[in-house]
Amino acid sequence: MIVVNGNExxxxxxxxxxxxxxxxxxxxxxxxxxxKEDDKLIDLSTLVSDGVNYTVFTAESPEGLETIRHSAAHIxxxxxxxxxxxxxxxxxxxxxxxxxxxxxxxxxxxxxxIQKIEKEMKKHVQANYEFHRTVxxxxxxxxxxxxxxxxxKVEIIKELPEDQNITFYKQGDFIDLCRGPHIPxxxxxxxxxxxxxxxxxxxxxxxxxxxxxxxxxxxxxxEELDQYLNFLEEAKKRDHRKLGKELDLFSFQKEGVGFVFxxxxxxxxxxxxxxxxRDLHEESGYVEINTPIILNKELWIKSGHYANYKENxxxxxxxEMEHAVKPMNCPGCMLFYNTSLHSYREFPIRVAExxxxxxxxxxxxxxxxxxxxxxxxxxxxxxxxxxxxxTEIKGVVNLIETIFKKLGFSDVNVEISTRPAKFIGNIEDxxxxxxxxxxxxxxxxxxxxxxEGDGAFYGPKIDFSIKDSLNRRWQCSTIQxxxxxxERFDCTYIGEDGKKHRPIMIHRAIYxxxxxxxxxxxxxxxxKFPLWLAPVxxxxxxxxxxxxxxxxQEVYKRLKNSKFRVELDDRGEKLGYKIREAxxxxxxxxxxxxxxxxxxxxxxxxxxxxxxxxxMSLFDFFEKxxxxx
RNA sequence: GCCUACAUAGCUCAGACGGUAGAGCACCUCCUUGGUAAGGAGGAGGUCACCGGUUCAAGUCCGGUUGUAGGCUCCA
Numbered sequence: 001m002i003v004v005n006g007n008e009x010x011x012x013x014x015x016x017x018x019x020x021x022x023x024x025x026x027x028x029x030x031x032x033x034x035x036k037e038d039d040k041l042i043d044l045s046t047l048v049s050d051g052v053n054y055t056v057f058t059a060e061s062p063e064g065l066e067t068i069r070h071s072a073a074h075i076x077x078x079x080x081x082x083x084x085x086x087x088x089x090x091x092x093x094x095x096x097x098x099x100x101x102x103x104x105x106x107x108x109x110x111x112x113x114i115q116k117i118e119k120e121m122k123k124h125v126q127a128n129y130e131f132h133r134t135v136x137x138x139x140x141x142x143x144x145x146x147x148x149x150x151x152x153k154v155e156i157i158k159e160l161p162e163d164q165n166i167t168f169y170k171q172g173d174f175i176d177l178c179r180g181p182h183i184p185x186x187x188x189x190x191x192x193x194x195x196x197x198x199x200x201x202x203x204x205x206x207x208x209x210x211x212x213x214x215x216x217x218x219x220x221x222x223e224e225l226d227q228y229l230n231f232l233e234e235a236k237k238r239d240h241r242k243l244g245k246e247l248d249l250f251s252f253q254k255e256g257v258g259f260v261f262x263x264x265x266x267x268x269x270x271x272x273x274x275x276x277x278r279d280l281h282e283e284s285g286y287v288e289i290n291t292p293i294i295l296n297k298e299l300w301i302k303s304g305h306y307a308n309y310k311e312n313x314x315x316x317x318x319x320e321m322e323h324a325v326k327p328m329n330c331p332g333c334m335l336f337y338n339t340s341l342h343s344y345r346e347f348p349i350r351v352a353e354x355x356x357x358x359x360x361x362x363x364x365x366x367x368x369x370x371x372x373x374x375x376x377x378x379x380x381x382x383x384x385x386x387x388x389x390x391t392e393i394k395g396v397v398n399l400i401e402t403i404f405k406k407l408g409f410s411d412v413n414v415e416i417s418t419r420p421a422k423f424i425g426n427i428e429d430x431x432x433x434x435x436x437x438x439x440x441x442x443x444x445x446x447x448x449x450x451x452e453g454d455g456a457f458y459g460p461k462i463d464f465s466i467k468d469s470l471n472r473r474w475q476c477s478t479i480q481x482x483x484x485x486x487e488r489f490d491c492t493y494i495g496e497d498g499k500k501h502r503p504i505m506i507h508r509a510i511y512x513x514x515x516x517x518x519x520x521x522x523x524x525x526x527x528k529f530p531l532w533l534a535p536v537x538x539x540x541x542x543x544x545x546x547x548x549x550x551x552x553q554e555v556y557k558r559l560k561n562s563k564f565r566v567e568l569d570d571r572g573e574k575l576g577y578k579i580r581e582a583x584x585x586x587x588x589x590x591x592x593x594x595x596x597x598x599x600x601x602x603x604x605x606x607x608x609x610x611x612x613x614x615x616m617s618l619f620d621f622f623e624k625x626x627x628x629x
Numbered sequence: 630g631c632c633u634a635c636a637u638a639g640c641u642c643a644g645a646c647g648g649u650a651g652a653g654c655a656c657c658u659c660c661u662u663g664g665u666a667a668g669g670a671g672g673a674g675g676u677c678a679c680c681g682g683u684u685c686a687a688g689u690c691c692g693g694u695u696g697u698a699g700g701c702u703c704c705a
Contacts, residue, residue, distance in 0.1 A: 100700095108632065108633050108634095109633085110633090110634095111634090196699060196700080197632095197633075197699090197700085198632070198633070198699055198700030198701070199631070199632025199633060199700065199701060200632080200700065200701045200702095201631075201632090201701055201702070204701065204702065205701095205702080206630075206631060206701075206702055210631060210632050210701075211632090211701095212632080212633085213632095213700070213701080215699095215700080241697095241698095245640080246640085252696095252697090254678085254695070254696050254697090257695090257696075312703090312704090357705090359704080359705085361703075361704075362630050362631090362702075362703070363630070363696095364630065364631070364632095364700085364701080364702085365630090365701095365702075365703060365704080366697095367698095370705090371703095371704075371705080372705095375705065377705065474705080475704080475705060476705070477705095478705075509705070511705090512705045513705040515705085516705060517705095541665090543662085543663070543664055543665095544662045544663070544664095545662070545663095546662060547662070548662095572661085572662070572663095573663090573667095573668095574661090574662085574663050574664095574667085574668065575663060575664055575665065576663085576664085576665065576666060576667070576668095577663095577666085577667055577668085578665095578666095579664095579665050579666055580665095580666035580667055581666085581667090582666090583665095583666055584666080590665080592664070592665065594664055595664090596664085604664080604665080606665060611665075612665060
């Protein structure tokens, strides 16, 4: 007997899972993509063994979808080889929303070629080739691919363990090295699209040859594919670079590549975020400092940045002495710490700094507000006793939670990075610190991933990332322990025993970069900022710019005096026109003032999303606003 | 930095074959004083990113530079 998806079938020697389905379960047979034996994904062509429990997946399952995408990459490679036989194939994995395949070709792919490749793929799908799995020995495999001139495959095979059987998949006359599993027939690939092409280094190493990568995606149905393509379109509309221009928040100029020009409305966003941040930090027992953005080279040698981070730093001369523009705030804070003698009784000392830092990023990596060369970090350094680590980390995590909640982010990813191969300090300190980080997150019931060995050389860290509109993750908050800097700067405190000790120090940032955060917020809200952030909170629109002007100005003054960000549109345009403009500028409230409002001393409130809310007294409107803020 | 594509008015975009620039919106002026997403008329605005080449003639063809976009790499 064998079991498939809970149903028992008689066992027969030398029969594949697919044949079993074909015989006993026609509907599942038609939909089946891949299967699982215990925890191992297998092809449907696998011959069944007696007494085994199999699970068969359709395209609807994550396993099925991933297999479809993987096979789509192979079919794409097949199509490329059909059209360009001299192309050399490399690798073609599944990625978050699709797949790609890298080719070594003489000339980069043109959009027309991509179209042709897509058409060719459709032919291969139509042909409904069987994906045939074969096994070869290493030597056979190397010979096979050497004969074909597929040098990249040869390279990969040579790196596989000597004794390992190497599997191949053949569909039509195309054969590719692959661990599998794959869809049973190419016809099971029902909905796919090639998206774009780009250069990519072989093995991601810029010293290697640049290959040409084609990205594509595949879904279980045409509807889902269309839905995804639609999502990409929608995401484009939310792109912070587009909205930043439309809403006049900021700009970039060729005179300063990677440096943001903040326009008045963008400045309001910054200031609101900063004010919220300051209030919260003051409540949470932080002090705030500000340190210079230019400091001499000796400092950066001492901090280790000169040795480890020089490539990303800008240098300048002052009185013939070399100086650097700060890429980080920590050394300045160390100097501040050392300006006085500290006692363990003061601990923890929480020192915040909204520090303007400059980092040289390679030109090709710049991306709107998300990656720039000058940005403001909402930094803080906390000095403490070893026994205070967990409590302090928890304090920071709570602060992060409060802030993300206010900003409306729910999809936050948390990762702990532990001791790397190259590290400073002693292992006991690392172990204590890593345990403290985990304990803090555990006590707060956080789910997190662990990146073993991914910590900085100076200490372990917790990173928090959130998503932009295209589901790209951006790291914002970070909490990093640092064993190096207190040492390098000889920071000390006087302990209970009257002797000098080395304090524990953490760096932390919550917004990460104010620039990046605003970029993410623009996309998160699609430009419709909540009332507390909105650059303009309400616009007063008189029906007639003559008859209703006086009362409109009075309303304007009262709102202005109550510290609201209000504008009065007193142009001689028609009501519909002014509403349209206000609507497009995404102002939360429009206050329409006509004869009725003047007479009753009210305002007609229109909300950017809920439309006309009717007339109300200014007092009621204030009540409404305060309930929203 | 590397690969590819793109660069025309403030914005969004047209400009087959090379014959010295065009629309809509925005802006300015005038008319219109209009009740919940565009009232009308007129006007002004461009060294076609920059530098060089081919040509009688370059927005258009070629080369380079700069910037932008999508990736690679790197990171807040």
